[in-house]
Amino acid sequence: MKKALLTKFDRFMAAVAFAEEGEFETAREFLRDGERSARRPLDRPEMRKQQPLRKAH
Numbered sequence: 001m002k003k004a005l006l007t008k009f010d011r012f013m014a015a016v017a018f019a020e021e022g023e024f025e026t027a028r029e030f031l032r033d034g035e036r037s038a039r040r041p042l043d044r045p046e047m048r049k050q051q052p053l054r055k056a057h
Contacts, residue, residue: 011031011033012031014027015027015028015030015031018030
């Protein structure tokens with residue numbers, strides 16, 4: 001649990017640093033990373049592995 005809190009704190013501090021420099025989208029990405037890791041990849045279509053398209057022979 002302590003490690004998880006530190007990781008969350010680190011993400012917040014990185015987001016603050018980027019936001020202070022005007023990099024708002026990068027700051028949002030740091031905050032979204034925490035949301036994504038809390039969900040299983042199967043619950044999020046964009047995180048599923050894409051299957052390569054097969055060519056018709």
